[in-house]
Amino acid sequence: MTQFRNGDVVRLERGILTAHKGDRAFVYEEYQDFDDQTKKGVRLITEYGVNLGGLSFNDQQLYLTFIEHSGMTYTFTDVLKLKNDFDNGVLSVVFV
Numbered sequence: 676m677t678q679f680r681n682g683d684v685v686r687l688e689r690g691i692l693t694a695h696k697g698d699r700a701f702v703y704e705e706y707q708d709f710d711d712q713t714k715k716g717v718r719l720i721t722e723y724g725v726n727l728g729g730l731s732f733n734d735q736q737l738y739l740t741f742i743e744h745s746g747m748t749y750t751f752t753d754v755l756k757l758k759n760d761f762d763n764g765v766l767s768v769v770f771v
Contacts (some may be wrong), residue, residue: 676736679717682748683706684769685739687721694721694726699742701769704751708732718751722770724761727755745769 679685683702690696701763706729708714714732721727730738749770751757760766 676732677737677739677741678715678732679705679735679741680715680744681717682769683717684742684745685719686742687738688740689738691730691738692725694723694725694727698722698725700727700739701745701749701766703749703757703766706770720757720761720766724758725764726757 704718719727
C-alpha cells in the first residue's frame with residue numbers, strides 16, 4: 676500500500692468532485708489520518724486548480740496512483756494562498 680507524501684504527483688483513478696478520472700493532482704499537505712492514527716491523510720490540488728481537500732489513507736488506495744515525486748514540497752498555510760499560488764504559477768512546475 677502506498678503512502679503518498681507532500682510533493683507527490685498522482686493520477687486520479689476515479690472522479691472526485693469536479694475532477695475527472697485521469698486528471699493529475701499534487702499532494703500539497705499531509706495530516707494525521709482520522710480513520711487510522713498510524714497513517715497519513717493527504718490534501719490535493721489538480722492540474723486545473725480544483726482543490727480536492729483531503730483523502731484518508733484508505734481512500735488514497737482507491738482513488739490515486741503514484742506518478743512521480745515532483746521534487747517540490749509545498750508549505751500550506753491557507754486555501755486563499757494556495758489558490759493565489761496556483762493562479763500565479765507557483766505550482767505549474769509540478770505539472771510539466
